[in-house]
Every structure is written in structure tokens, then in C-alpha cells.
Amino acid sequence: MNKKTVKLKDIAKVIRSKNAGPFEITFDIIFKTKEDYEKVKASGVLNKELIASIYSLDPQRILTFVFYDAANAVKITIPRMRPQGSVGEVDMHGAQQYVPLFDIEVPIGA
Amino acid sequence: MDEIRVLTPNGMLGYGFPVKWFKRALSMNPHVIAVDSGSTDSGPHKLATGVMTCSRAAYTKDISLLLDAVNEKKIPLFITSAGGAGTNDQVDIFLDIIRAISEERGYHFRIAAIYSEINKEIIKKKLRNNEIAPCGPASPLTEEEIDLATTIVAQMGVEPLLKVLNESEVDVVVAGRAYDPVSIAAIPINNGFDPGLAWHMGKIMECGALCAEPAGKVMFGIIRKDHFILEPGSLEERCTAWSVAAHTLYEKSHPYMLPGPGGTLDLSNAKFEQVDDRRVKVSGSKFIPSDKYTVKLEGAKRVGFRSIFIAGVRDPILIEHIDDVITRVTEDVKDYFKDISADQYKMIYHIYGKSGVMAEYEPVKDFKPLELCIILEVAASSQELATAICSRARTELLHCPYEGRIGTAGNIALPFTPLEIPLGEVCAFNVYHLMEIDNPVDLFPVKYLEV
Numbered sequence: 001m002n003k004k005t006v007k008l009k010d011i012a013k014v015i016r017s018k019n020a021g022p023f024e025i026t027f028d029i030i031f032k033t034k035e036d037y038e039k040v041k042a043s044g045v046l047n048k049e050l051i052a053s054i055y056s057l058d059p060q061r062i063l064t065f066v067f068y069d070a071a072n073a074v075k076i077t078i079p080r081m082r083p084q085g086s087v088g089e090v091d092m093h094g095a096q097q098y099v100p101l102f103d104i105e106v107p108i109g110a
Numbered sequence: 111m112d113e114i115r116v117l118t119p120n121g122m123l124g125y126g127f128p129v130k131w132f133k134r135a136l137s138m139n140p141h142v143i144a145v146d147s148g149s150t151d152s153g154p155h156k157l158a159t160g161v162m163t164c165s166r167a168a169y170t171k172d173i174s175l176l177l178d179a180v181n182e183k184k185i186p187l188f189i190t191s192a193g194g195a196g197t198n199d200q201v202d203i204f205l206d207i208i209r210a211i212s213e214e215r216g217y218h219f220r221i222a223a224i225y226s227e228i229n230k231e232i233i234k235k236k237l238r239n240n241e242i243a244p245c246g247p248a249s250p251l252t253e254e255e256i257d258l259a260t261t262i263v264a265q266m267g268v269e270p271l272l273k274v275l276n277e278s279e280v281d282v283v284v285a286g287r288a289y290d291p292v293s294i295a296a297i298p299i300n301n302g303f304d305p306g307l308a309w310h311m312g313k314i315m316e317c318g319a320l321c322a323e324p325a326g327k328v329m330f331g332i333i334r335k336d337h338f339i340l341e342p343g344s345l346e347e348r349c350t351a352w353s354v355a356a357h358t359l360y361e362k363s364h365p366y367m368l369p370g371p372g373g374t375l376d377l378s379n380a381k382f383e384q385v386d387d388r389r390v391k392v393s394g395s396k397f398i399p400s401d402k403y404t405v406k407l408e409g410a411k412r413v414g415f416r417s418i419f420i421a422g423v424r425d426p427i428l429i430e431h432i433d434d435v436i437t438r439v440t441e442d443v444k445d446y447f448k449d450i451s452a453d454q455y456k457m458i459y460h461i462y463g464k465s466g467v468m469a470e471y472e473p474v475k476d477f478k479p480l481e482l483c484i485i486l487e488v489a490a491s492s493q494e495l496a497t498a499i500c501s502r503a504r505t506e507l508l509h510c511p512y513e514g515r516i517g518t519a520g521n522i523a524l525p526f527t528p529l530e531i532p533l534g535e536v537c538a539f540n541v542y543h544l545m546e547i548d549n550p551v552d553l554f555p556v557k558y559l560e561v
Contacts, residue, residue: 013352013356014356018360018361019150019151019361020361020362020363021150021245021246021363021542022150022154022539022542023245023246023247023248023539023542024246024247024363026359026361026362026363028356028359028360030356030359054473055471055473056470056471056473063246063247063363064363064364064365066364066365066366068359068365068366070355070358070366070377070380070381070382071352071355071356071358071359071365071382073355073356073359073365075359075362075364075365077363077364079246079247080247081469081470081471083154083248083538083539083540083542084150084151084153084154084539085152085153085154085155085537085538085539086154086413086536086537086538086539087413087414087416087456087458087487087489087536087538088456088458088469088487089153090460090466090467090468090469091467091468092151092152092153093151093152096467096468097467097468097471099468100468100473100474
């Protein structure tokens, strides 16, 4: 069996984060090809537990983790650490929180 | 009517748009120009203090071009979420801007203004009746928080606009806070088009041509019986099945279940098809009405004043001991201000080069940076106190000893004077809740006027 893996950033067209309202941050991972999307989806490597461990969250606090076939995309939404713009804010738009997703290793072997 | 054509000049009124491509889109004979002006995305300040997203000059510039088009083409202009937060004052400022432009250019318009601030007593009553729930991970609402909020607005649905369309001929509608796609969906829904398609088209178009490649401003939409077509105003941009599908995800909690006033937009079976090089056809979007009609309440409160200092660190020995140094400085400051109760102020260190961008979410812990940028954020009950605490921490950090110290003349490099920088008021969103209502029109009073 081919166990070859690649980093998510190498097969994704878009990896981004943004506020979804003042209390949530949402991540979009959109794949370049349907084929890669289907392989990653089928592999089960990308899951709630992995996201929770990357962002030091309890998996139960992940609000959305959904594969969206129409866009070859994965959507993940997590709670913000603090309401947007309040004392201690580090990222008003939630725009730079996606970076740790770049290096997730995913299988693409047949 | 077989189709309704909608022109959106940009995703945020006041941000400007290319006149050339706007005019091109205008030549495609839209039935309406629709644009949203609001967002919670730049923080709680606007709602708490009333400041607008853009300057009056910026709004005047955009609105002037739109009013020229209304006058020339005799089509209506719908503006929602006036001023950014959509408070009553911001609606009135927009009316004033429209009045000034119309007087200058000799235009005569009939205008409907729709207001969206909600009386706090109504909200408290709803709260007591258990008709208010948090929207997402917000805390449950309390009467105390309702009182603390400067202003509370509700995102109106399409119904107040339908009321205006059915009781009067207007050239311009200026609405307070509204669900973003309302201005785009209103005429299609009023003419009996599928609300699923109307809302989905609105959801995409309310961001202007952000769904195009490359992303742009002017967007043109045509809704028909069983689909809608999107085309960017600019000939240098194209909509692709991919770019439109991808945009559907943008800033939403869920990819295909999008709750809004009166129901949920279900995009699980939405289909995105390339029509030609620059146009995309969308079908299959469904609207599922909810049992109870809810509107989203938005409110923010003032919580105090903030001051900061900004400092750089290059010394590798200090960088290695930075956590200990900050603990020590924080203890010293607490001791110095021990006559002030600890809940009167907050000190938060933002350490760039370490965890400045991601804070608690940063997974990389063992990185050795060349430099650090330290920003101390102090929030306190007054500006003077915030600056005094900031100053005390800054002088302590500048001179405090630490293990292995060799550079003994100063620990931090300060780029700016004043060394402590007052940032003014700090605000917080404290109302972000869904409220059940019986009548989606009555909550939002309408006023008609002529200019």
C-alpha cells in the first residue's frame, strides 16, 4: 500500500480563516482537485480530534466540521478565545489563524 | 416578469468602486441597485460608540454615483445597514448625505427610511418570556448586559422592505441593520421568485465581486424561475463555478446551512455551473422557513480605556528569560498599584515573535526568535489609570534585572514617543442573540420623506 503523504498546503487551493460573527472563527480548506478532496475525505485523517489538538481545544467545542462536496471543501468553525475586539484581541478579523493547517500531512497514495 | 436583474456596486458601501465597470453593469439594465453597508467585522466600536465604518466623505462619494444612476435610469436604490452598525443615527446621517447630494444636483427622490434599533424594555420582556437565546457561543443574555449595551439593533429580514415596496413607490430605501442579503433578495422575493435562489444570490452578491477571479467590486445578478446567473461588472474579472462555490463558504459558520431571519438557506444540493467564460449559473438552493421567526440582536458596551507601549527585544539572553521577566514585571506592577482593586484593570502582553498572532491557539511552543516585539495592553476604568499602569510596567521592564544579564543599561528598544500610547475607549460585543418575534415588520418602523 502506498503510504505517501503530502502537506495540505500543497494540494489546497485555499486555506483561510475569518470571523463568522463576533464569537466564532471559521476555517475553509478548498482543494485544487475533486480527486484530492475525495482522497483526503476518505482517508479520515482530517478530523475533529486533529483540529482540536492543533488549536488546544476540547473536540466538543468544535462547532462545525463538515465536508462540502459542491466546493471540494472542508469547513471548520471554532469558538473565538474572546469576543471579537474585546480586551486582549490578537486578530480582529480572525484572518491569520489558519497557518497551522498548512502542515497537516494527508495521504494521497492510491 | 421572467427575470430580475440586480446590480451591486461593491461589498461595502463607502469602500469605493470602479466607475467604468459600474457604468457597464448599469448598461445591462438592472431593476435595482442594492448594496449593504454593514458588518460586525471591524469590531464592537461602531455599535458601542456610534462611529461609522467609513468617513462621511467616503459615503458621499459612493452614494453620489449611485444617485446619479437612480436619476438617470429611474430604478430604485436599496441601502441596508447604513453607516456600518445600522443605528438610527447612522440611518439619519445617510438621509442627510442623500439630501445634500440631491440639493446640490437638483434631484428629487422619494425615500423610505427603515429603523432597526430595538427598545430595551421590549428585549427585557422577551428575555423574561424565554424568547431570547445566544447565537452561537455567546453567553446567555441578562438584563444587566441589556442595560450596559449602548445601543441594540436587530437584523431585519426582508419583510420591512416588502412592506415599503407594496405601500409606496420609492426611489431610495435606507435601512438600518439588516441581514446582509436583504437588499438584493427583496425585489426577487416580492415578485414571487424562489426565496432559496433569492437569498443565495443575495448571500453571494452582498460581498460585491469578491466571488470573482480576481476578486473585484461590481457584481451583476439575474434571477430566473429555477436558477440565477452571476457576472462580474468588470470585463477583467470572471466568475467560475469554483470561485462562486468557494465564496459560498466565506465568513459562514456552516458551509450549506445558513440560518437567517425567518428560516434557513439550505445549499446542500446547490449546483454551480459554468455558463461561459465569465458567468456562472447557480441552482438547487432551498429556503426552509422556520417554525418561529427570529431576528439577530447585536449590541456592544463600553468597558473602559486602553493604553499600550510597544517595545523591541534583541538580546538573546533576555529572549530566553522573557516569561520570567514578564511575570516579575507583572508582580511589581500589581504590588505598586495594590490600593486599586485587581478587577479595575487588566494587563495583557502581546509578544510578537512568540505568540503575538495566535495567543492561546499557537501550537508551536519551542521556537527561538531573533527579536521580540512586546506590546503591553492595559485596560482600566480611566485613560489616566491605563496610562499610569502601562508606564509603571514599561519602566520596570526597561530596567529590571534577570538571570545571566549582560546588557545592563536597558532591556527594551522603544520606537515611539509618547512611550505610553493612549488608545481611547475599549468596547465589547455583549449582545449577539436570537430573539423570537411575532411580526417581522412591526419591530422596524418606516418613515417616508421627499428630498
